[in-house]
Amino acid sequence: MNRRPGFLVYGLLVAFVLGSCAPLYWSFLVGSHSRNVLTKRVPPLLPGGHFFDNAQRAFDAVPFWKALGNSLLVSTTVATSVVFFSTLAGFAFAKLAFRGRTPLLVFVVATLAVPTQLGVIPLFIVMAKLGWVGSMWALIVPGMVTAFGVFFMRQYLLDAVPDELIEAARVDGCSMIRTFCNVAVPAARPAAAILWLFTFMATWTDFFWPLIVLPASNPTVQIALQQLQSGYYVDYSLVLAGAAVSTVPLLILFVLTGRQLVAGIMQGAVKG
Amino acid sequence: MTLDTSAVTPLGDGGEPSGATATPAGERDAEGSPPRSPAWRRRVSRWDTRLSPYLYVSPFFVVFALVGMFPLLYTGYVSVHEWGLLGGKGDFVGLDNYARVVEDRYFWNALRNTISIFVLSSVPQILIALVLAALLDTQLRARTLWRMSVLIPFVVAPAAVALIFGNVFGDRYGLVNEMLQGIGLEPIRWHVNTLASHVAIASMVNWRWTGYNALIFLAAMQAVPRELYESAAIDGAGKVRQFLSVTLPLIRPTLLFVVITSTIGGLQIFAEPRLFDTQGLGGSDRQYQTLTMYLWELGWRVRDLGMASAVAWLLFLIIIVFALVNLAVSRRVGALGARR
Numbered sequence: 001m002n003r004r005p006g007f008l009v010y011g012l013l014v015a016f017v018l019g020s021c022a023p024l025y026w027s028f029l030v031g032s033h034s035r036n037v038l039t040k041r042v043p044p045l046l047p048g049g050h051f052f053d054n055a056q057r058a059f060d061a062v063p064f065w066k067a068l069g070n071s072l073l074v075s076t077t078v079a080t081s082v083v084f085f086s087t088l089a090g091f092a093f094a095k096l097a098f099r100g101r102t103p104l105l106v107f108v109v110a111t112l113a114v115p116t117q118l119g120v121i122p123l124f125i126v127m128a129k130l131g132w133v134g135s136m137w138a139l140i141v142p143g144m145v146t147a148f149g150v151f152f153m154r155q156y157l158l159d160a161v162p163d164e165l166i167e168a169a170r171v172d173g174c175s176m177i178r179t180f181c182n183v184a185v186p187a188a189r190p191a192a193a194i195l196w197l198f199t200f201m202a203t204w205t206d207f208f209w210p211l212i213v214l215p216a217s218n219p220t221v222q223i224a225l226q227q228l229q230s231g232y233y234v235d236y237s238l239v240l241a242g243a244a245v246s247t248v249p250l251l252i253l254f255v256l257t258g259r260q261l262v263a264g265i266m267q268g269a270v271k272g
Numbered sequence: 273m274t275l276d277t278s279a280v281t282p283l284g285d286g287g288e289p290s291g292a293t294a295t296p297a298g299e300r301d302a303e304g305s306p307p308r309s310p311a312w313r314r315r316v317s318r319w320d321t322r323l324s325p326y327l328y329v330s331p332f333f334v335v336f337a338l339v340g341m342f343p344l345l346y347t348g349y350v351s352v353h354e355w356g357l358l359g360g361k362g363d364f365v366g367l368d369n370y371a372r373v374v375e376d377r378y379f380w381n382a383l384r385n386t387i388s389i390f391v392l393s394s395v396p397q398i399l400i401a402l403v404l405a406a407l408l409d410t411q412l413r414a415r416t417l418w419r420m421s422v423l424i425p426f427v428v429a430p431a432a433v434a435l436i437f438g439n440v441f442g443d444r445y446g447l448v449n450e451m452l453q454g455i456g457l458e459p460i461r462w463h464v465n466t467l468a469s470h471v472a473i474a475s476m477v478n479w480r481w482t483g484y485n486a487l488i489f490l491a492a493m494q495a496v497p498r499e500l501y502e503s504a505a506i507d508g509a510g511k512v513r514q515f516l517s518v519t520l521p522l523i524r525p526t527l528l529f530v531v532i533t534s535t536i537g538g539l540q541i542f543a544e545p546r547l548f549d550t551q552g553l554g555g556s557d558r559q560y561q562t563l564t565m566y567l568w569e570l571g572w573r574v575r576d577l578g579m580a581s582a583v584a585w586l587l588f589l590i591i592i593v594f595a596l597v598n599l600a601v602s603r604r605v606g607a608l609g610a611r612r
Contacts, residue, residue, distance in 0.1 A: 005411065005412060009410055009412075012407055013404075013407055013408075013412075013418055016404060016407075017418075017422065017424075019479075020421065021424060023428075023436045023437065023440065023479060024425075024436075026439075026440060026447065027435075030439065085331040085335075086332075088328040088331070089331065091328060092328035092329045093329065096324070096325040096328075097325075098322070098325035098326065101325070104333075108332065111336055111340055113536070113595070114340055115540060115587075115588065115591055117564070118347065118540075118584040118587055118588050119342075119343025119344050119346075119347055119584070120571075121343070121347055121581050122342065122343035123343045125350075125577075126338075126342075141338075141339075142335070142339040144331070144335050145331050145332045145335045147332070150329075170321075175317075175320055176320050176321065176324035177324065201426075201427070205430060205431070207430060207542065207543040207546075208564065208568075211546075211568075221429075222429055222430075222431040222543070225432060225435060226546075226547060228435075229435060229547070234550055236439050240439060242435075243432040246429065246432055247427065247428050247429070250427040250428075250429070253427070254423075254424070258420040259416060261420075262420055262423060262487060265423075265487045265488060265491070266487055266490065
């Protein structure tokens with residue numbers, strides 16, 4: 001697999017990329033026409049001029065602005081918190097000697113296999129007791145740190161920070177936390193950025209748990225989308241305009257950071 | 273990596289001017305004259321060294337205990353009680369909830385649907401991802417651009433994917449049916465026919481994850497030593513043969529990893545079938561109700577948290593069984609491949 005690829009390879013790749021973009025384009029296409037466009041035999045190939053009307057109707061139908069604000073708040077907070085606590089724990093697991101380190105690390109890795117989604121019932125009971133049902137706390141607190149994040153940062157810091165550097169900092173009289181801030185944090189930056197991005201996206205796209213704990217009046221973007229198509233008659237111009245709008249924030253993030261996302265996946269930043 | 277310079281610089285300028293908080297600068301200057309209370313400072317430093325690691329790893333364990341461990345165990349506790357969403361805890365009922373679940377035909381229906389959608393989504397997805405990865409593992413021009421392009425579907429949330437595909441696979445006026453009729457075929461009732469609905473839902477999963485998994489495979493393929501391909505070529509192996517006999521065996525650990533993560537994710541599928549129609553219950557006769565949807569319906573529609581917890585535990589066991597079966601099968605397959 002060394003020679004320069006021929007037309008066949010490029011042709012297949014182009015076909016695949018077109019397929020990757022087609023549903024998104026379709027969403028924009030339907031969202032930019034008036035609602036009776038779908039009853040036509042041959043659908044139009046070019047966007048119409050009603051996208052902003054349809055998007056406006058979607059924003060009127062459900063609290064979309066509030067949903068965007070909520071999603072932004074929750075995703076940013078969770079991603080930042082995960083990066084902070086994971087770097088801290090990853091640093092300890094990778095570079096500090098302490099009793100019980102290995103069994104604790106094995107435990108962290110083992111919890112990767114636990115499908116936490118199945119714990120929603122007690123989690124809901126707890127959130128109800130705390131009075132957090134319906135508030136963003138119910139989304140933020142359970143996501144503050146993940147086993148994947150801890151393991152990911154540990155793997156990265158293992159090679160990224162030379163032991164001598166930590167020893168030097170300690171000999172110079174740095175406290176543990178200063179050693180962390182001055183030695184580990186700068187070294188962790190590339191991995192931290194990747195972890196932040198993936199956590200942000202996973203939180204932004206989450207659907208099951210927000211559906212359970214959030215009311216219709218205080219939704220995230222995904223829950224607002226769900227509200228758009230409830231009822232017996234579905235106005236697809238409105239629904240798909242909403243779906244297209246809801247994708248814009250992540251699309252912007254993708255354009256800005258696509259390189260890091262690709263690098264992250266290829267380094268083993270996996271579904272988490 | 274960039275860390276050597278970036279890590280050393282802050283250390284260098286961080287140590288000196290901050291004599292107010294940390295004493296090291298002062299200590300170095302005043303070598304010989306004893307610092308204020310050396311014994312106390314040494315003790316603080318020792319405790320710092322000893323306790324800090326535990327402090328640093330503790331947030332994970334606290335959060336996991338709260339949202340991972342405790343809920344899982346407590347789910348077991350709830351599942352052996354009568355427990356209403358509004359009324360709260362009732363009598364201890366032993367395994368009654370489990371019995372009621374196992375006797376419910378909708379549980380078995382949901383299990384069948386989940387497995388069917390899982391197979392329809394994971395098998396084609398992994399095969400296509402392998403081919404795509406092989407295509408990307410060539411000397412492409414604008415390599416990064418291609419890699420980014422195949423990742424585009426990943427930025428569309430499952431909820432949005434479900435709305436878009438729900439429209440594309442519409443029973444009337446849907447794009448797919450219009451195209452079928454355009455070439456003279458019968459339209460398919462995607463929201464009525466069980467298998468058709470599974471195909472439609474699986475296609476959402478396939479669309480969103482194929483490029484992602486292809487990148488994971490690509491990373492593994494790039495680690496395969498190029499000499500192996502050369503010697504295989506000398507032995508007369510064609511491209512396909514090279515792929516089957518060199519690439520596949522060598523990326524087997526990655527393959528296994530992808531299979532297991534997509535098992536854990538795939539068996540919990542929720543957003544896609546939930547938003548495939550407007551009712552959210554998986555079709556008029558629950559043609560595409562999955563286990564997680566069944567759990568949700570029991571808990572938040574029927575409001576029986578006891579029975580819903582029993583489903584959660586059963587689903588947990590099912591996932592473990594599937595992961596183990598995957599492991600065993602791929603071991604076997606791997607052994608066959610090695611012998612060949």
